[in-house]
Amino acid sequence: MRERWQPRPNARAILGAVIDRAELLRELETTWHRDIPLAAAMGIAAESYDGAVLAARAPAQPNRNVHGTAFAGSLFSLCVLTGWGTTWLKLRERGLTGMIVVADSRIQYRKAVTGDLVCRCTPDASALESGLAELQSVGRLRIELTCTIDVGDKRAVSFTGTYVVHAPKH
């Protein structure tokens, strides 16, 4: 039987020093660039986080396709990383850790993207709270996150990904 997972009692204290959002954003961006070569090649930036919405940005030039607009794979990668980053931030804010993976995703490309690629992820607050409670009680979180990329005031890309977090085994 799977052991009931408990956060280490001092986890929040240890991580308490980095609940400053700007510091968390820098750490997230450093993680992307250091550990995911494609994120570095895209020039991704963790742009802003207000406690609810994470925005990530990538410049047009390294992310172009044969038509001179944004490459479908860059748009997907930006979305999947923004969803991953949102989950990472939510864990860090609570002093939790875990392995975050994406299970299934779907993406709709409605308009070609020109200029910088800017992605936003706004998680459903109550689903997230239930998920985090699940992580603390059974060691696993499963949540669906939606990320979007707009061009001007038009929706260009809609992404939905199912993320799974596994708490570390002790």
Added chain:
Amino acid sequence: MRERWQPRPNARAILGAVIDRAELLRELETTWHRDIPLAAAMGIAAESYDGAVLAARAPAQPNRNVHGTAFAGSLFSLCVLTGWGTTWLKLRERGLTGMIVVADSRIQYRKAVTGDLVCRCTPDASALESGLAELQSVGRLRIELTCTIDVGDKRAVSFTGTYVVHAPKH
């Protein structure tokens, strides 16, 4: 009303010189590397094409994630490019041209991928023939393509993308 699109009468003759499959594969790979910086960063190779199945490969190292396995965005990009490449090959074989874009996609990640990423796209032959006839009669093709990535004999990734081809306007 949209004009009925016809291939230029000499299109097949002009392109006839490159129906050699190895030559087409080289041209596809050159296009990817030259026009899509992320494809170059991934180190993608157009590996084989037997007239039915296109296989594309990318090395593990530039496509790794924070866990040391393949990044979800690299796996998606490899799949979306293999589907795009399959469509491109089918057009070239028939002396047709067109703008190929992906509309919607979904991807399932079943197993972590370690080692090289190898993707295969096997289009449904009859759906493809109908699509190509549609392209020649109304100037537009819409087709759903499935691409897969295996690890050993296990399916690791399943991707389905809807591709749209617009014939050039005259």
